[in-house]
Amino acid sequence: MSDLQEVDETTFDELVLRADKPVLVEFWAQWCGPCHQLLPILTQVGAERNDQLTVVKINADENPVISANYRVMALPTMMLFHHGRPIWAVVGARPKAKLLKELDDALLARV
16 A cells, blocks of 8 residues: 555654644555555545645554554544544545545535
8 A cells, every 4th residue: 555645653743633734544454455445545535635635544553552542443444634633534445426525524514
């Protein structure tokens, strides 16, 4: 999984919590099949919505402190952060159209 920017425990605060725009974070692991299925969708969303949000990934196995802090219990978990706080989260892969609708709803709720 290398098409999205990877964050870790040393870069999470800067790239996610202090970001200028909303950040969609995918918590993933190498062994997670649905995580690999979700990668092309998240890559497309990141490219298409580049002006609206940033899409990154974090390996939950390699970054257990952050995963525990946000109570990530299953993978893939996607969490949308805005102004340093999670404003939306969902567990499991989903089709691109459904993901975009959920993201739009979450972002509109914050405007």
